[in-house]
Amino acid sequence: MNRTVVAGVGNIFLGDDGFGVEVVRALAGRPLPSGVEVIDVGIRGVHLAYDLLDGCDLLVLVDTAQRGVPPGTVSVLELDAVAAPAAEPGRPPLDPHGMAPRQVFDLLTRLGGSPSRTLVVACEPADLDAGMDLSEPVRAAVPRAVRLVEDILKGG
Numbered sequence: 001m002n003r004t005v006v007a008g009v010g011n012i013f014l015g016d017d018g019f020g021v022e023v024v025r026a027l028a029g030r031p032l033p034s035g036v037e038v039i040d041v042g043i044r045g046v047h048l049a050y051d052l053l054d055g056c057d058l059l060v061l062v063d064t065a066q067r068g069v070p071p072g073t074v075s076v077l078e079l080d081a082v083a084a085p086a087a088e089p090g091r092p093p094l095d096p097h098g099m100a101p102r103q104v105f106d107l108l109t110r111l112g113g114s115p116s117r118t119l120v121v122a123c124e125p126a127d128l129d130a131g132m133d134l135s136e137p138v139r140a141a142v143p144r145a146v147r148l149v150e151d152i153l154k155g156g
Contacts, residue, residue, distance in 0.1 A: 002035040003056040006149060007048055009041045009063045016071075016125035016138040020062035023121070023145045030146070033153050045100075049107040052116070059118045060152055061101060062145060064125040064138075071126030072137030074145050076152070079118040119152060121145050 008024030010017040020041075027038050041048045052059065067075070079101055105115045123145060126135035134142070 003054070004033075004036045004058045004060065004153065005051065005056045006036060006038045006060045006062065006153070007041045008039070009043075009045070009048070009061055011043050012132060013130060015127040015129050015131045015133065016064055016123070016135050017128050018132070018134060019064050019123045019125070019138050019142070019145075022134060022139075022142050023062045023149065026142060026146045027149060030150070032150075036153055045104045046107065049104045049111065049113075052104075052108050053111055053113040055113070056116045058152075059116050060149060061118060061120045062149065063120060063122060064128070065120065065122035067122070067124055069124045070137070071124050071135060072141040073124040074141050074148060075122050076148065077120040077122055079120055121148055121152070 006024060006027060008020035008022070010020040012018035012021050024038050024040050032038065039048075039051065061079070065075075065077070067073075069075070101118065101120070108115060123138055123141045126137050
């Protein structure tokens, strides 16, 4: 198989949480290597789990992540699907409008699939309040994230 999925995740109605969606929108019009699929997942984690049932060699998630660094900082994290923390006790096992990667992988496993190597291109948010605009530092990070994803796809 030679399939790579680049998935932009996040809620465009919560300010900087729309970062992943903006990055994949920018990638959609660019030339990409053969076998690369770019999808706007938004808040539809269930759809991502079903899409991954077809298998892939590499999953690149693009999202915000609060890591305590300056807003707009872009980093690449390798996600260990097996060692990721389990869902919180007392929470429903499936929230179709807000699934974290661990929940997507749990659903994928329950459906008979298996997680692939997963990288997260993450951006530190400045503002996750209601609103449809990215903050200035996160908006400025979009082109950097696009180049970073392109580098990952080229094997760099």
